[in-house]
Amino acid sequence: MTETLATGGCQCGAVRYRITAPFENPHICHCRMCQKAFGNYFAALVGTKKTALHWSKGQPSFFRSSEVVQRGFCKDCGTPLTFAYDTSERIAVSIGSLDHPEAVTPTRQYGMESCLPAFALLHTLPGSTTENDIPPDFREKLKSRQHPDWEH
Numbered sequence: 001m002t003e004t005l006a007t008g009g010c011q012c013g014a015v016r017y018r019i020t021a022p023f024e025n026p027h028i029c030h031c032r033m034c035q036k037a038f039g040n041y042f043a044a045l046v047g048t049k050k051t052a053l054h055w056s057k058g059q060p061s062f063f064r065s066s067e068v069v070q071r072g073f074c075k076d077c078g079t080p081l082t083f084a085y086d087t088s089e090r091i092a093v094s095i096g097s098l099d100h101p102e103a104v105t106p107t108r109q110y111g112m113e114s115c116l117p118a119f120a121l122l123h124t125l126p127g128s129t130t131e132n133d134i135p136p137d138f139r140e141k142l143k144s145r146q147h148p149d150w151e152h
Helices: 032-038 117-124 136-141
Strands: 006-009 016-019 024-029 043-049 053-057 061-066 069-073 080-085 090-094 108-110
Touching: 032 043, 032 061, 032 080, 043 080
Parallel strands: 024 108
Antiparallel strands: 006 016, 016 053, 024 043, 043 090, 061 069, 069 080, 080 090
């Protein structure tokens, strides 16, 4: 078996993958299609060879967002997982679906024509930790249904 360089999957754990080739072109895309697909200001993606992406649990569902692009996602929880041009030998996985997203730093931005004005201000907003935002009595009742960030 080829060495696994990264693993990831959806929020509920129904779909898991492993990657056996180095990452390429870590980026964010601001195009309107990516904004809608991710329900966010942008999509954070990192590429690899299509032949290096192996589904280790379940299979994604796909949405053809244009005549030449297919996007993979979990049909159970909706997590965006992949983006690929039909004619490319490469596929991109969503950085947020990686078990170690902190290992990938975007180096480029695409789709700047659709970059939302608020994006330039995000780094200036005040912030807090999740624990500080949830009262202790409620935190005790909160049980995450999110799949842990490691291969099973």
